[in-house]
Amino acid sequence: MLAEIVTVMIMAFAVSMDAFSISIGMGAYKIRLRQIFYIGLVVGIFHLLMPLLGIFAGHLLSGTFGGIAIYIGGILLIILGLQMVLTIFRSDAGSTFMPVGWGVLLFSFLVSIDSFSAGLSLGIFGAKAALAVICFSAMSVGMTWCGLLIGRKMQNMLGVYGELLGGIILIAYGIKLLVPFPW
Known part of the structure; x- marks a missing residue:
């Protein structure tokens, strides 16, 4: 049982790394601590629901739907990153995407796509799936939470360059989803 818990925790860590890295980029927005708390909870709910949906979808859909979802997620991340970079150069400082409201839902969906794939690979019901x-x-x-706090701190230190770095991180992760690297 302990070995199973350790294995699941390692898998959970791996699945959460994209949430961490993208959160660093999103933290470049001037996000309040209350928003950081809320965003973390919404991401957690998506990381609970997506693997369950993956388990229910089963192995039949994993080849087709899982691949399509990854490509859609990659394209959306590139668009969000480009939009973030372009807002730096606009004279009106407003942003069309903010990590509030629907933006939080979109962000949470994007960082939980790999949890859906993990759920497809689990393919079982019961205690193991619940633990996962x-x-x-x-x-x-x-x-x-860690990623958003780090990104927030970087934004305070780097100013506009922090937002530029955040946009570049989002673009790079989107490209990573679209173009599989051999390493």
């Missing part, structure tokens, strides 16, 4: 989704959710909440 709880671990995925808890780990993603913590990793998201």
Whole structure:
């Protein structure tokens, strides 16, 4: 049982790394602590629901739907990153995407796509699946909070360059989803 918990925690850590890295980029927006708390919880809920949906979808859909979802996520991340970079050069400082409201839902969906794929690979029901989704959710909440706090601190230190770095991180992760690297 302990070996199973350790294995699931390692898998949860791996699945949450994208939430962490993208959160660093999103933290470049001037996000309040209350928003960071809320965003982390929403990401955690998505990391609970997506693997469950993946388990229910089963192995039949994994080849087709899982691949399509990754490409859509990659394209959306590139668009969000480009939009973030372009707002730096606009005279009106407003942004069309902010990590509030629907933006939080979109962000949470994007960082939980790999949890859907992990759920497809689990393909089982019962205690093991319940343990996995709880671990995925808890780990993603913590990793998201850490990433957003680090990004927020970087934004305060770097100013506009922090937002530029955040946009570049989003673009790079989107490209990573679209173009598989051999390493």
